[in-house]
Amino acid sequence: MHSDTRQALINIVGQGHLVDSHEDRLCYAYDASPIPMQPGHVPSLVVFPGCTEEVARIVRLANEVGFALCPRGAGSNVSGGSIPDRDAVVLVLTRMNRILAIDRANMIAEVEPGVITEQFQKEVERLGLFYPPDPSSKAFSTLGGNVAECAGGPRGAKYGVTRDYVLGLEVVMPTGEIIQTGARTMKSVAGLDLTRLMVGSEGTLGIVTRIILRLLALPPAKKTLMAIFPDLNSASETVAQVFMAGMVPATLELLDKTFIRAIEAYRQIGLPTDAEAILLIEVDGEPEALDRQAQRIAEICMNQGATRTQVAKDAAEAEELWIARRSAFASVSRIKPTIIGEDATVPRDKIPQAVREIQAIAARHQLTIAVLGHAGDGNLHPTILADERDPDEMRRVDLAVDELFRSMLALGGTLTGEHGIGRMKSPYLHLETGNAALAVMRTIKRALDPRNVLNPAIGLGG
Amino acid sequence: MDWKDLETSAVRCSRCGACQQVCPVYKELGTEAAVALGKIGLIRAATQGWIQDPAALSEMMSLCLACKACAANCPSGVQGDQLVLAARQRLVEEHGLPLLKRLILRFFLKHKAIFETGLRLGSVGQRVLFRRTPKGNLPRLPMGLDSKRLVPALAPRPLRSRYPVVVEAPDARGTVALFTGCMVNHVYPEIGEAAIAVLHQQGITVVLPPEQHCCGLAAHASGDQATALELGRATLACFEKCQVDAVLTLCGSCGNTLKHELGDWFSADTAMAPKAVVLAEQVQDFAQYLVAIGLRGPLSPLVGRVTYHESCHLTRGQGVKAQPRELIRAIPGLAFQEMSAPGQCCGSAGSFSLAHYDLTQKISARKTEDIRATGADTVVTGCPSCLMQLRDGLNQGGSETRVLHLAQLLASVLPRPQAQP
Numbered sequence: 001m002h003s004d005t006r007q008a009l010i011n012i013v014g015q016g017h018l019v020d021s022h023e024d025r026l027c028y029a030y031d032a033s034p035i036p037m038q039p040g041h042v043p044s045l046v047v048f049p050g051c052t053e054e055v056a057r058i059v060r061l062a063n064e065v066g067f068a069l070c071p072r073g074a075g076s077n078v079s080g081g082s083i084p085d086r087d088a089v090v091l092v093l094t095r096m097n098r099i100l101a102i103d104r105a106n107m108i109a110e111v112e113p114g115v116i117t118e119q120f121q122k123e124v125e126r127l128g129l130f131y132p133p134d135p136s137s138k139a140f141s142t143l144g145g146n147v148a149e150c151a152g153g154p155r156g157a158k159y160g161v162t163r164d165y166v167l168g169l170e171v172v173m174p175t176g177e178i179i180q181t182g183a184r185t186m187k188s189v190a191g192l193d194l195t196r197l198m199v200g201s202e203g204t205l206g207i208v209t210r211i212i213l214r215l216l217a218l219p220p221a222k223k224t225l226m227a228i229f230p231d232l233n234s235a236s237e238t239v240a241q242v243f244m245a246g247m248v249p250a251t252l253e254l255l256d257k258t259f260i261r262a263i264e265a266y267r268q269i270g271l272p273t274d275a276e277a278i279l280l281i282e283v284d285g286e287p288e289a290l291d292r293q294a295q296r297i298a299e300i301c302m303n304q305g306a307t308r309t310q311v312a313k314d315a316a317e318a319e320e321l322w323i324a325r326r327s328a329f330a331s332v333s334r335i336k337p338t339i340i341g342e343d344a345t346v347p348r349d350k351i352p353q354a355v356r357e358i359q360a361i362a363a364r365h366q367l368t369i370a371v372l373g374h375a376g377d378g379n380l381h382p383t384i385l386a387d388e389r390d391p392d393e394m395r396r397v398d399l400a401v402d403e404l405f406r407s408m409l410a411l412g413g414t415l416t417g418e419h420g421i422g423r424m425k426s427p428y429l430h431l432e433t434g435n436a437a438l439a440v441m442r443t444i445k446r447a448l449d450p451r452n453v454l455n456p457a458i459g460l461g462g
Numbered sequence: 463m464d465w466k467d468l469e470t471s472a473v474r475c476s477r478c479g480a481c482q483q484v485c486p487v488y489k490e491l492g493t494e495a496a497v498a499l500g501k502i503g504l505i506r507a508a509t510q511g512w513i514q515d516p517a518a519l520s521e522m523m524s525l526c527l528a529c530k531a532c533a534a535n536c537p538s539g540v541q542g543d544q545l546v547l548a549a550r551q552r553l554v555e556e557h558g559l560p561l562l563k564r565l566i567l568r569f570f571l572k573h574k575a576i577f578e579t580g581l582r583l584g585s586v587g588q589r590v591l592f593r594r595t596p597k598g599n600l601p602r603l604p605m606g607l608d609s610k611r612l613v614p615a616l617a618p619r620p621l622r623s624r625y626p627v628v629v630e631a632p633d634a635r636g637t638v639a640l641f642t643g644c645m646v647n648h649v650y651p652e653i654g655e656a657a658i659a660v661l662h663q664q665g666i667t668v669v670l671p672p673e674q675h676c677c678g679l680a681a682h683a684s685g686d687q688a689t690a691l692e693l694g695r696a697t698l699a700c701f702e703k704c705q706v707d708a709v710l711t712l713c714g715s716c717g718n719t720l721k722h723e724l725g726d727w728f729s730a731d732t733a734m735a736p737k738a739v740v741l742a743e744q745v746q747d748f749a750q751y752l753v754a755i756g757l758r759g760p761l762s763p764l765v766g767r768v769t770y771h772e773s774c775h776l777t778r779g780q781g782v783k784a785q786p787r788e789l790i791r792a793i794p795g796l797a798f799q800e801m802s803a804p805g806q807c808c809g810s811a812g813s814f815s816l817a818h819y820d821l822t823q824k825i826s827a828r829k830t831e832d833i834r835a836t837g838a839d840t841v842v843t844g845c846p847s848c849l850m851q852l853r854d855g856l857n858q859g860g861s862e863t864r865v866l867h868l869a870q871l872l873a874s875v876l877p878r879p880q881a882q883p
Binding site: 026037116 | 473474476480494495500503506507512514522538
């Protein structure tokens, strides 16, 4: 990087708010995706702007000088979307971490992008309000990152995903203008829906600097139920049956035996390590209705072949189960170090078939693919356990991933439910969108970002 | 040893980010290199030969409190603190120790006679290196210590010189050896006196093996494994000869070193490894031992509000969490109030606080605020190093709250013992 450019960036953010040394920058050459660190991904500078105006000045400088910018929150992206290319500048938004307002009368909140998801949830819950999106990384992920990826989580089955809670945004556009999208009202149809365009755009169309979020009333009670199955197929068959009976659990998670054993090894909370699969189900709402709902779901599970169901005896036991569930991915890294957690999503009634195909692909390529999923919304996480130091295994992983994507799409599914396209799925995007839709996306990108400064290597095929 | 040896552990880090949530250094600095996943990334970069400036790498590896919060919170079971300590060791092997650390660790600390004579000279020795101010001692020279770091005065007479080797209790119900540790022996002998008084009153004979020296953690944490091993060997040889029910420690870090670290250090040493296993089985924290044998009352009542600070190496290292609280709660009249984050590191981390004082102060300020919010007039802890840091932090924050080792609190509510030093 030219020294004038460097100095200009220092002048914008201040000397104390950037990291410069090669060793410091190495630590920004990766994110939580399995893409290994490589010299080609070491950015030229990492800056930590403190306000919207600083972000805008950095973006304008990038346009003038011509360098790429990679916005970053906690770096917990699992599709490689936070990984820069060499010579790019990483723009970390964690300093902008204020909760600006929680408005109880209108049930909305306004936050900066660096607020940690779980901290925000705790704040609103103290006021009897509820922000449902709960990605497994919520204890450290940022809301800005959640918006950029349209993060989901187990509660998606009943409550949807991040996009369902974003009413409006402040965005620094790729050419440096600051715009406001959406409104502070539940209803607004003024103009094109730029909010929805931005949510899930993976930092390619703008940098979110302020977020207006819709909140719900906190459900007064919840109950967690675990159903234990002797085979994976009957557990998968049960998912659609629950919904067909008119039950809408907040969360319905499917875990296979590989996950059950790895989680149990990590937390020792008494998961049945001899089971082939479990469904972890949470219902929420008025306390009077919960027992009946849980009872009804337990009956359905038993009718579908569950060997046993059990209800968490108190909130602490339930929370223990959910903490364990959130640590599932990292837990399996005790078995093999490289975890490729895919998030192909299929219509709910196709889950049994999807699971069978995943098992067939694993067998064909002699790989361990563990299955876990937010089954309630069809979002499966087939998780390939491998070792990046074994080139032959990694070659088979590539083949398996390719087949996996094609077969999930054939079932009417999508490449990614909530992780984003990032770097990892970019080459496959056209398989789902088709060439015409991909061309539309690229046209939008070119129109908004003519110098291609924002996340040029992310998300839009190639 | 080579960087490659660390790869097997390092590769298990999935970079999920869970360590960001709990790392006290990351909370202050906010950079990836501050937190375990970044440091592990750097270890992997070193394996690949991608490090350009070893000094920058050393500086980054030095920014770790070894508080084990990342390890306790890591879903993949990666021991971030252990990897950092191992990396420091590689760096010392490749590039050597800075001059001051070399002087302290290799000359002063390693040689017990020089160390003890030096410290026995106490005020004289300290005046050479430190200037006295009304607040405490400040370093005179830029010798690797932060120039604003207050260092407590050394005791004029170390703890062990105040007692016979065996402090016999009449009709003893047990016999223990006391590992005094450097801080208690030379800086806070009053903690040792309190512990011996409590044990004596409880009918426990206390042996103070005179050959004991430093546990070696300071050397290990600085990457000077050669010195650490030498000190470890001396400790094992010293306590091997003791016929006691238990070896007690008054310091979370010393205890963790004796209980867990020595076993790791000597895992490949067929002569020493079995001795490390035997010692590990004998070592107990003071509070753990008292709860196990059953504290005999009556305890006289105290008025006031107490909170408890968990030493990282006591709570996460040794798993001693419940026993100190049980002993505090047993005292009639005292109100016990938990902090919101009792297990958050105080920022001391041995010599970390000496080298990175500004950072330590920020970490310490969070702890001070947490203590203040409890409304406690007394903070109790189980580690002299934490005690030093907590006092410094509370003092800087203008708080009147006093800090006591658990042994001191217990000594104040038990009948006066007959055996005074």
